[in-house]
Amino acid sequence: MMIKVEEVINELIKPIPEPEKTVDTLIVGEKDKVVKGIGTTFMATYDVIQRAIDLGVNLIITHEGIYYSHHDQTDKWIQDPIYLEKRRLIESSDMAIFRLHDAIHLYKPDGITKGLLHSLDWGCYVEKNDLTESILTLPAMTLGEFAEYVKKKLNIPYVRVVGDVSQICKRVAVSVGYRGGGENAIPLFVREQLDLLITGEGPEWETPEYVRDAVQQGRKRALIFLGHAESEKAGMRYLAKKLKSVYPTIPVHFLDEKPVFQII
Incomplete structure (x- = not known):
């Protein structure tokens, strides 16, 4: 049975009424794409995206935005080489990335x-x-x-x-x-x-x-x-476990990342 990106998104948001304003969106990719592998993560960093590619994941569910602001406003970054290289990696991978922020916080319980x-x-x-x-x-x-x-x-x-x-x-x-x-x-x-x-x-x-x-x-x-x-990634790990039970034929991975700060 082939599961499409849109079906997974609908599964994620169905526990709540659709909010009037939300940052939850398909950031990149096509809704009718067949899902070959799912990765959940707190933040789709450059390294997380690369590991997802290596694992055969073509749908990443990220809690936070991927472009350095809550609303993923990219106008200010259009000449920035870091943003451009990350966008290039995503586009070359044919990856779909869905942001799941507001809906999962509105689950009962959160x-x-x-x-x-x-x-x-x-x-x-x-x-x-x-x-x-x-x-x-x-x-x-x-x-x-x-x-x-x-x-x-x-x-x-x-x-x-x-x-x-x-x-x-x-x-x-x-x-x-x-x-x-x-x-x-x-x-x-x-x-x-x-x-x-x-x-x-x-x-x-x-x-x-x-x-x-x-x-x-x-x-x-x-x-x-x-x-x-560190307070939120456990929720995305828990989500991966739930998705494994919903889609037992699709590989589902939790894509962890090291702490962004180092103590020196």
Whole structure:
């Protein structure tokens, strides 16, 4: 049975009503192309695209845009050699690339957060799933132990921590991506009586400084920034597992990438 790109896209977006505005789009490729192999990834980097070609993948499902901005506006890059070489690789490969960002975040529960919790083995501790975070009561650990645990489970070399590493934490919120900004994150601490927020990233002068002030006042507050990709790629790995069950005759791969930053 031949499955076309459009059929896979429809499978991905069918759990939600079609949003009025979305960045989810077929960035490149034809909807009626027969799918020979699927690759899911957080970010379709140059290396990820090359590995997809080597694996025989002709449909990449990427969470983030491929051209360095949320809306993939390429006008400013049209003379840039990096952009031009990446576009050349994509066009020469006859690859279809679909961006799955808004829809998977609108799954109930959020598909990216669910994948992260699955990788952390914390699904059974979830008390509720809100629009932008999940609230959990976990077995007590120190902040330092939580940091080491998530590093090991997610196979990442580092996290960034604010707070007293000896503080005992149980009440935890988990969110992904750029949801660590003050407007979203700070009210959680009081509303949900949190000990710890684990999230992707956010402005360094907002939630991290709030947590620092709290600690200096003798209050129990703690924060772990995983990194944007490190908080979200587990969701795209989880999606690959789901697609394998939906399309058992099509090879499906999760295309991982190393952390973009190096600690020197």
